[in-house]
Amino acid sequence: MNSHVDFEPTKKKFSFQELEKLFDEIFLKIDRSKSRFEVFKDFVTCSACALRNSLSGISKNLVVQSLEDEYHKIMAKYSKEDKSNIHHLFGLLIAMMEARALPHDVLGDLYMRFEFGSSHNGQHFTPTHISNLLAVMNSGQIPELIKQKGYVSCVDPACGAGSTLLAKVKCVIDGGFNPAKHLYMEGTDIDRLVALMCYVQLSLWNVPGRVFVGDSLTLKMREMWITPAYVHGAWYRKLNH
Structure with a gap:
């Protein structure tokens, strides 16, 4: 590599x-x-x-x-x-x-299993089964939204390693839709490492999106990472229409 x-x-x-x-x-x-x-x-x-x-x-x-x-x-x-x-x-x-x-927060699990959370900014991630439950509870409108505009958007202002976003990806797949065509995501985290964990996982699941390293409260962003699927699918055009 x-x-x-x-x-x-x-x-x-x-x-x-x-x-x-x-x-x-x-x-x-x-x-x-x-x-x-x-x-x-x-x-x-x-x-x-x-x-x-x-x-x-x-x-x-x-x-x-x-x-x-x-x-x-x-x-x-x-x-x-x-x-x-x-x-x-x-x-x-x-x-x-x-x-x-199906999507699962593999890197978040590794991070917690090696107990990095206790030594690095007190980071603790939402367990995947909880994220999945919350995503399912809020997934009823996905088919209708996709029917209306061709895709559904999901934004997480404190994304961590991406557990919540990955759970939504799972819901889209379970609904019979292709995330690369029907899903756009944005995640933000003030911690660069965990934001990059999210970026890696969204990229490998071929999800169009952008991950920001910055503060969602002050809206001050230090970095923006675009996933390969975001470019391959020309999402910069879709989002401007």
Whole structure:
């Protein structure tokens, strides 16, 4: 995986539990001189940068050079073997999502399981089953909204790793709709790491959207991350009509 290349996940089929165990084993052996939180943060950041700059396949003008530089600066901290393992983690993340079959906050679960929440800004994420319940309770209007304007929008001003947004993606899929065509999402979080966790997961589920790093209360945004599906589907045009 470089900052422009999509990673092809392992083709052999494993259960989610087997993939989760393998992810943990590889993650825990990467550069033991660093904290697990630093390694996790680097993994998420590099994954986000790679997904964002994968848009270079459409146009070189879509490459964000600062993210390209950040990617290479982070990867330079690791040995060749550790770089390979970080690439492997990305493939395993994709495989874990495929094993789940429907949207699930995989990165949020990993974050909480490794207890990063207690040491990093006191972050705690909504459990997926709660997000799913809330999404189902508010999903009745989805078919009608899609019928009226062709898509439904969902905005989360405190998105965290994306549990609430992913639950809405699940509802759209359960309703027989294609998220890439019928769903637009925006998420915002003041914490860059968790915002990027959300961005990675929405991108891998092929959801058109934008994730902002900033303060929803003051409306001061530091960064905007557009998902590949947002560009591929020309959503910047749809939203302006």
